[in-house]
Amino acid sequence: MMRQALVVGGGIGGLAAALSASRAGWDVRLYERAPAFSEVGAGVQLGPNVVRVLHGWGLEAELARVAAFPDRLQVRDALSGQALGVLPLGARAVQVYGAPYATIARADLHGLLLGALQARSNLWLNLSSAVARFTDSGSVVTIKTTEGLEVEGDALIGADGLWSRVREQLLNDGLPRVTGHLAYRAMLPQASLPERLRSQQVTAWLGPRLHVVQYPVRGGDWLNVVAIVHGQVERDLQSWDHAAHAAGLQAALAHTAAPLRELIDAVTACGDAPVDDGAAVGWRLWPLCDRPPMRGAYQQAQGRVALLGDAAHPMRPYLAQGAGMAIEDAAELGRALGLAQDPAFEVPALLQRYALRRWQRNARVQARSLRNGQIFHADGALRLARNASLLVLGEKLLDLPWLYGDQPALA
Structure with missing residues (x-):
């Protein structure tokens, strides 16, 4: 059975996540609130x-x-x-x-990823589609757009940036600092x-x-x-x-x-x-x-919902790794989702695997970026x-x- 990933956000992290999930054999539907990819x-x-x-x-x-x-x-x-x-x-x-x-x-990197996505047949890109909320029932995850459209999937990837609506609902941990x-x-x-x-x-x-x-x-x-x-x-x-x-x-x-x-x-x-x-x-x-450095895998994934890039670990630019960590996240996400063909692996377990493999590295990069800022200045x-x-x-x-x-x- 073909699994379906719902990706929220059409920036560098969202496109990288969609590409990696598609390469892992998943159908992917990406939702971007803006009327055009840029x-x-x-x-x-x-x-x-x-x-x-x-x-x-x-x-x-x-x-x-x-x-x-x-x-x-x-x-x-x-x-x-x-x-x-x-x-x-x-x-x-x-x-x-x-x-x-x-x-x-940045525009050239974004265009490179978008071109790779547009060449794939198992991926659908949806513009002017802002996601208002999601529901994780345990067996499926459902998003609802601001226009009232409801879509079910097997996994939801919140790659909607610093002001992530997915993170707001998943973690409810306040605004970025x-x-x-x-x-x-x-x-x-x-x-x-x-x-x-x-x-x-x-x-x-x-x-x-x-x-x-x-x-x-x-x-x-x-x-x-x-x-x-x-x-x-x-x-x-x-x-x-x-x-x-x-x-x-x-x-x-x-x-x-x-x-x-x-x-x-x-x-x-x-x-x-x-x-x-x-x-x-x-x-x-x-x-x-x-945001402060990540404190645990729960900040990267829970149930059928995972966060990626700035939605999970926004960092100061003093290590030049913000986009890099989003792309690394996407690569690890793809490796985890690629195991879905084995019926022994449930989707929440795969997303937890992704989170466990990523959160400590992201936290280290966040902390080193903070330290570099003090040294630079x-x-x-x-x-x-x-x-x-x-x-x-x-x-x-x-x-x-x-x-x-x-x-x-x-x-």
Whole structure:
């Protein structure tokens, strides 16, 4: 008997979950509240741990066409401009971890997954379909949309993001917490920048109560820049994406090194000017929210309902693994659902297996992201100690075998 998975959410996590479940032999119905599939944001870093998953799904060629593959990651002090440490990527990542380190526009990653889904025959995509609630009877799970449509399935996957309605009903654990950090993001053609500001590497600038990350996307033709500073906004947080005035960002970075200020000023100027294809992206502002690190498998799945990605474990972006953990979730979900062909496995047991395999890793990444934020934004003696450590042990500190390497099999 063919099993049916209901996936709520059409972002990167939802599309990855739908693709993985479909590859596991399940019929999949995906419900997205927006009238069209799209992805806001700028760029995403994909470590070798994530690229291995995409390659395993047969997407290596598609990824190679739209991503960039930086040759190294460099860390610099945002105040002095001093180079602190370097981690070789490129061929070294492939040699050590079996896959490259990639950087990609969010829209390109979303489009890559959507294209893979549209090629499958056991999957149905439903737009303008907001899910209001669900009922888990024990034998089936039923969703009801805001339009009154009811659909039954064998499993429900809540991949509906930070403000997840599925999580709200499943866990009833309140709203995400406001971090007090603001992310300014921009993406633009490198050709629109002065040549000295163009780059094919990842560069992280670390400063007191701020940091900036830049890296190539779209085959290296575009540059993505993310600046995170401390601050608050008074607007509706659930709107998520806001047009930003660069004056606030420029003021926050006024005391930083001249090369960093020059980059920010150039991105601001380019964002205000049209380019040939009209696709330049000016600064956008995201107030960052998260949740504490996961405390148990019950936060990832209960009964016939599972959570995935930001619905389960929203995290701060200081380890560049938010999208990566959603894709890893999806891969593990697919492995669990693939066991459904054996009648000895009931669906709740499969989802519990998925949760047990994922929650501790997600919690570790959440906790490490919190810690990195404190280190990145350090001031005073802690900043000096950080810089000294990076100067001596840069590659060793920046490499993350526990994250990028193969994960141990669990019983």
